[in-house]
Amino acid sequence: MKDGFVKVAAVTPDIRVADVAYNTQNICKMIDETVAKGAKVIVFPELCVTGYTCSDLFTQDILLxxxxxxxxxxAEYTKEKDAIIFIGVPLAIDGELYNVAAALNHGKILGLTTKTxxxxxxxFYEMRQFRPGPDKARWITLDGKQIPFGPQLLFVADQMEELVISAEICEDVWSPVPPSTLAAREGATVIVNCSASDETIGKASYRESLIEGQSARLICGYIYANAGEGESTTDLVFGGHNIIAENGTTLVSSERFRNEVIYTELDVKRLLSERRKNTTFQTEKERMLIRIPFSIHVEETELTRKFAxxxxxxxxxxxRNLRCEEILTxxxxxxxxRLAHAHAKSAVVGISGGLDSTLALLVSAKAFDALGMDRSGITAVTMPCFGTTDRTYQNACKMSLKLGATLREIPVGAAVEQHFKDIGHDPEDHSVTYENSQARERTQVLMDVANxxxxxxIGTGDMSELALGWATYNGDHMSMYGVNASVPKTLVRHLVHYYADTCKDQELKDVLYDVLDTPVSPELLPPKDGEIAQKTEDLVGPYELHDFFLYYLLRFSYEPGKIYRIARYAFDGEYDDATIYKWLYTFCRRFFIQQFKRSCLPDGPKVGTVALSPRGDWRMPSDACAEVWLRDLEKAKPVGM
Structure with a gap:
């Protein structure tokens, strides 16, 4: 349960219709199995104690x-089990029969959630035997104890306040306004569903989309345990289709027509973070639902869920191809x-032969086509200087001509050397002044050519560079419209690859594939033996790591220690712990100190759920301190570092 992860299970036990002793034995057996595997929230199907398909046998006193x-x-069997367990049972109360999900914890019946x-x-013909639950929960006496009875009960973990569970039963989630809606608005982060949904053609996909949709609307975890083999096949077949979803995504589902258990970990802290950011998710101002505490031990949860x-x-x-086409569009x-609004006659792109400027040029060509303008209006400017290699220069020229742009070559070396003289900088001093002078001279050239x-x-810088501040302030940092501003580096590569794969010009394909094979570099230092001497990822770290860090920091507000933990799972076999930690520390430090560059970004289109525009998704003080984040990461430092 560390970092908000809670291991959960949805169980379809073997049962026999109306054989309560057999069913009880198998339920207890499955409780043992799931608890042994670390599950803290365990959900069984609807009416699993008797079997859902007992029909008029439910009117027999002996069965009840x-x-x-x-x-x-x-309930007594759970006394030494560290979990909260939901089982489906028929229960006669005050002369009426109810379809109930009983919540059990450490030997106690915590509450009885009724089917609404x-x-x-x-x-289905349930109203022949059962009555709908009451509109509001009340307290009843059962086995001499006062127990909450009714819909939308909230079970709150003593040791983990973020874990609030509410139950509903099968048809409840198929209704126009499921009971879980109010429960979530009063704080439930996990919904469990004890279900008996039979199999018909096409029903499985609809069922899964229904659970995904409800978990998305409520920004919750949803555990759906379904009846399976063992139910009567007089008229129906039950497939044991179990589903565990989180905020619109199915994390795991079972193979149908097999009785099995599925496990995963729900991230309740992530869910609460999403709710805080989503202003349309409005909690109830006044609490009306009964809240019942339960106890489970907080311990480290072994993660089995996947992190891309x-x-x-x-x-x-x-x-991926559909995503690339959509983003390019x-x-x-x-x-x-922007071109139409500005009555622009041309788009000026500084083309280096690298990935980012290649993508900006491809996007410009697509925009000109959409406007019905001749691509010759795209002015592709190559500006060779001290670090330019023949490979990148040739690729820049070839792709510009193949795309129909107007190519202009404007060497900037002499201008930069004059600038060194003007400011008294030694050209042999390859410091940041040496590098940034070239970037700013190139930007000045582009601005004047646009005039x-x-x-x-057209800006070429991508979102990963903006996150790290890997841009020269008032150099490549500046443009009149930044088309790549919300595209991370890992995605830039796939967009260029997609364009290369789908274009029909073989020569253009070859150039684009060579661009993809070229190391990422600003080319601001002189080449060594004609090869690129300055490789970005050697200096600031692998972009695939930084994009991972960026995604989880901004999208889900994970703390650095948690990001480090899941990165070790995600990059197992690719990067060792020390490497991941080193570059995560670099990311956190640079992300804070480089905010001033993001505070004055040019306009640019948002393409995904994560963006850094100071006018939209990310508004952060330029002088905010990183100490809290860095201290959190220090706690996770690998031994020996």
Missing amino acids: KESKEALFKI FLPNYGE SRPFVPSVMAE IQAMGLKK QTGGIV
């Missing part, structure tokens, strides 16, 4: 008596509007 005794027996919506259509090492890049190729449409051609300067 047996099921009540089984409830007490299972009883299906009485198609294959490249969270900005879809892992499935078909989805968003970038191009943003630039199209000459009646155009605007």
Whole structure:
């Protein structure tokens, strides 16, 4: 449960219809198995103590008596089990029969959640035996104890206040306004569903989308445990389709037509972070629901859920291609509007032969096509200087011409040397002054060429560079419209690759593939033996790590120690712990001290859920301190560092 992770399980036990003793034995067996694997929240199907398909046997006193005794027996069995467990049971109260999810914890029956919506259509006929639960929860006496009974009970973990659980039963989630909606608005971060949903053609995909949708609307974890083999097949078949979702995403689901257990870890701190940022998620001002404390020990949870090492890049190729096309279109449409609004006759792009400027040039071509303008209006400017290699120079020229842009070569070396004389800088001193003078001279050239051609300067810098501050202030940091401003470096590569894969010009393909093979570099230091001497990732660290850090810091507000923990899982086999820690420390430090560059960014289109625009997604003081974040990371420092 460290860092907000809670291991949970959805269980489909083997049962026999109306064989309460057999069912009780198997439920207890599965409690043992799931607790042994570290599950803290365990959910069983609807009416699993008796079987959902007992039909009119539910009117038999002997079955109801047996099921009540089984409830007490299972509750007692949980006495030494460190978990909260939900089981489905029929329960007769005040002469009426109810479909109930019982919450059990350390030998106690904490509460009895009633089913609100009883299906009485198609294959379902529940109102023949059961009554809907009360509108509001009340207290009843059961086995001499006062126990909450009704809908939307909230079970609150004593040792982990973020973990608040509420239950609903099967049809409840299919209703227009599920009971879980109010429960979430009063603080429930996890919803459990004891269900018995039969299998028909197409129902499985709808069921999964329903659970995903509810978890997304409520920004919650959702544990759905479904009845399976063992239920009566007189008219129906139950497939044991268990689902665990978190905020719109299925984390794990079971194979249908097999009785099995699924496990994963829900991140309740992440859910609360999402709720705080989402102003449309409005909590109830007055608490109306009964809150019941329960106890589980807080301990380190072994993580089994997957964390994508490249969270900005879809892992499935078909989805990746769709994403790339959509992003290129968003970038191009943003630039199209800006060009039209400014009555620009040209778009001026500083083209280096690197990834970022290549993407900016491709987007410019797409925008010009959308405007019906001739691509010759794109002025691609190559500005060779001290660090330019023949490889990048040739690629810059070739791709500009193949795309139909107007290529201009403006060497800036002489101007920079004159600038060194003006400010009294020794050209042999390859310090930051040496590097930034070149970047600022290039930006001045681009701005003046834009004036000459009646155009605007298209920014090339990407979001990863902005996060690290890896840009020269008032140099490549500045433009009139930054088309790559919310595209991370790992995604830039895939966008260029996608364009290369889908374009029909073989020569252009070859150039783009060579750009992709070229090391990332600002090329501000002289080459060594004709090769790039200055490799960005050697200086600031691998962009795939930085993009991972950026995603989890901004998207989910993870603290650095937690980011370090999940990065070790995500990059297992790629980077050792010391390397991950080193570059995460660098990221946190640079992210804070370089905010001043992000506070005055040019306009640019947002393309994803993470962006750094000071006018939109990220508004941060330029002089904020990083100490709190760095201290948190210090606690996770690997031994020996």
